[in-house]
Amino acid sequence: MTAGMILLVVGLVFVTGTGLVGFYWAAKSGQFSNLSDGAASIFDSEEPEGTPTDRFPSPKRS
């Protein structure tokens, strides 16, 4: 087995492994429960739900 092939097998196992471990960890640590809180996690008191955060600049310069 050449060095390249060994690297490939290690890479393949690593990538598949991180995927599986990641999925298992996510399920265990509650990432898949309480989904409505998850969806709202990008909002906070400073930029709450219901507040738009982007618009075209106003035509007049102040």
Place this chain on the structure above:
Amino acid sequence: MNQPSLLSSLHPATEPDTLDSTDRAKIDASTRLPVLLFFGSAIFWLLLGSFLGLLSAWKMTNPWLLDSMGWLTFGRLRPAHLNAVAYGWAAPAAIGVGLWLTARLCRIPLLHSKLLVSAAIIWNLGILVGICGILIGDGRSIEWLEFPAYSTPILFVSYALIGIWTIIMFRFRKPGHIYVSQWYLFAAFLWFPWLYATANILLVWQPVQGPAQGAINWWYAHNVLGLWFTPIGLASAYYFIPKVIGRPIHSYYLSILGFWSLALFYSWNGLHHLIGGPFPAWLISASVVASLMMFIPVITTAINHHMTMQGHFEALKWSPTLRFTVFGAVAYTVVSLQGSSMAIPSLNTITHFTDYTIGHAHLGLYAFFTMMMFGAMYYIVPRLVGWEWPSASMIRWHFWLSAVGIILMVSALTLGGLLQGLALYDVKSTFRSSLEFATPFRYLRGVSGFVLMAGQIIFAILFIQMLLKLGTPKKGPALLGKPDDATV
């Protein structure tokens, strides 16, 4: 701010919870230098890459154009165009958006800015060496991997630095939920170095023999789109659509399902490029099946984005970010369903080897990905430089030139490609007539390139004005004014 050193970030014994809590404005500010560096260089390569594309498009209709210059022959120009826009524009734009989103979603200031600045410089050096290498004739005839062998390690080093940075950021993140965009980003940042290294080992370092090269080539080329550009484009849509309109994503469950099904099915897709080629039938069949299974992540994403927007479509009038992002999201649905259909062998027989495929590629990389990146930049840049975009009408021009240009380009290539494909398939038609069918559509494609470039030049001017702070100082912490007094 007590930032850990690079060594202590990597040391397993370091306690991750050492960072002070900071507000959003400080997190945004901490990303300024690396993100603007990636954006700025990306826009430069976009202009250059598009110019190279425009030249190659005109060479298709006017073969005598610049025929005395060896370094500008079609065989060098076209790969230079592809690599400049894919690795020079799309990848750094994706990295810039990814860095900013990662910092926001980890809820910590960006760590190790110097590491990222060096990564940006090394990356651009790699692109420069690669593009010059292709133009002087050192390019390799492997689609999507045309960069000469001496430039790829430079890119890999830069890329690995960013991969390490992602892991550090993830480790030091503030406790709490991991938002769906971060799943996409984290996965993309880890997948790409693996794809790039594997393809380079198997095709350059220790090349496999015979048809296996084609299989590796298309496994890589398709995964660059599906496991690198697509996840970052979607991460951007999943963040900006809810954030701009101020409403959580419609079904968070579907977004998670979309992510994991993409991760499961996408890497099988590449071989549908080789339908009819000298490969074991099971390999092609598995790829066709996986391509059709892509309906699951695509439709979940489409439903989700549409239902989130439902009742908020008037927001498209007042938000530049949303306009570009929603255009990109719709294009994602269209390009993905089209891509799945192109894997069906009976349709593939007609469209393969025609301009139809080129139209599909531009629908994906421009109408979906590039528009998504423009949208993200319209949101991010004002928050980094603290200025408003100087001109609303220039943003509108940019949007409409991009939208009309890309629709024109994709329609011309799709229609021309179909006619070309049907003529190629027809035993009574000569090969020459199949080319003649495509010619008027190729002129149209050349025109559409000008329209797109005009939009890009407007965007570049806007970006430079922002860097030189020629706009109005930004009011308030996040809102660029109130949406109710906006003009359309």
